[in-house]
Amino acid sequence: METKAKKDSASQKESAKAKAETKTKDVAEPKADTETAKETKNVKAETQDAKVKGKKPGKEFREFFVDELKDILWAEKALLKALPKMQKAATGKELAASFESHLTETEGQISTLEQVFELMDEKPKTKKCDAMEGLISETESIISDTEKGSAIRDAGLILAAQKVEHYEIATYGTLAALADAMQEPKVAKLLRSILRDEKNSDKKLTSLALESVNEDASEE
Numbered sequence: 757m758e759t760k761a762k763k764d765s766a767s768q769k770e771s772a773k774a775k776a777e778t779k780t781k782d783v784a785e786p787k788a789d790t791e792t793a794k795e796t797k798n799v800k801a802e803t804q805d806a807k808v809k810g811k812k813p814g815k816e817f818r819e820f821f822v823d824e825l826k827d828i829l830w831a832e833k834a835l836l837k838a839l840p841k842m843q844k845a846a847t848g849k850e851l852a853a854s855f856e857s858h859l860t861e862t863e864g865q866i867s868t869l870e871q872v873f874e875l876m877d878e879k880p881k882t883k884k885c886d887a888m889e890g891l892i893s894e895t896e897s898i899i900s901d902t903e904k905g906s907a908i909r910d911a912g913l914i915l916a917a918q919k920v921e922h923y924e925i926a927t928y929g930t931l932a933a934l935a936d937a938m939q940e941p942k943v944a945k946l947l948r949s950i951l952r953d954e955k956n957s958d959k960k961l962t963s964l965a966l967e968s969v970n971e972d973a974s975e976e
């Protein structure tokens with residue numbers, strides 16, 4: 757009897773050991789994921805640490821930031837070239853005037869960006885922005901696909917211009933936050949001043965869109 761009990765307990769131990777091994781194996785399998793998670797955690801911890809200790813993010817981060825500045829500088833310059841075409845294509849006087857004032861505003865934004873480059877100790881170089889290129893080519897299609905003097909063309913131009921504004925709002929919003937993280941308050945302040953411009957332009961375009969729809973409805 758005693759021997760059987762011993763045997764039973766031994767076999768129970770065996771099966772417990774086997775279960776434990778299976779469990780270890782199960783846990784061990786997604787090792788790669790666990791390690792990636794650990795690495796992500798470390799990067800997060802480092803950023804957090806840098807913030808707490810007042811350290812600035814590294815050189816690579818700074819290079820990335822400057823690269824994104826070059827991207828948006830290209831975008832603003834491309835828009836500067838596109839705006840006169842948009843102004844010419846617009847029928848509504850207010851819409852045409854808004855493109856004209858946007859041109860002056862964009863010139864100001866370009867010089868603000870140049871100040872940002874100076875603060876970062878970098879030359880204001882440009883890097884092609886695929887997104888803005890796409891948005892501008894969409895504007896060109898709207899112009900070629902719609903009739904001159906039509907309300908639809910104006911509506912299309914407003915739509916295209918608002919897409920541009922939203923792209924700019926997203927870009928400047930994130931860049932300003934990154935400048936905060938890099939402890940570059942002057943850079944962040946300049947970027948936020950552009951961000952405010954972009955938000956105002958967006959609001960103006962929304963009211964123009966509403967007006968043009970209302971005018972079109974009252975003409976019918």
Ligand SMILES: [Fe+2]
Nearest residue numbers: 832862865924
């Ligand atoms: Fe802009």
Ligand SMILES: [Fe+2]
Nearest residue numbers: 921924954957
């Ligand atoms: Fe803008």
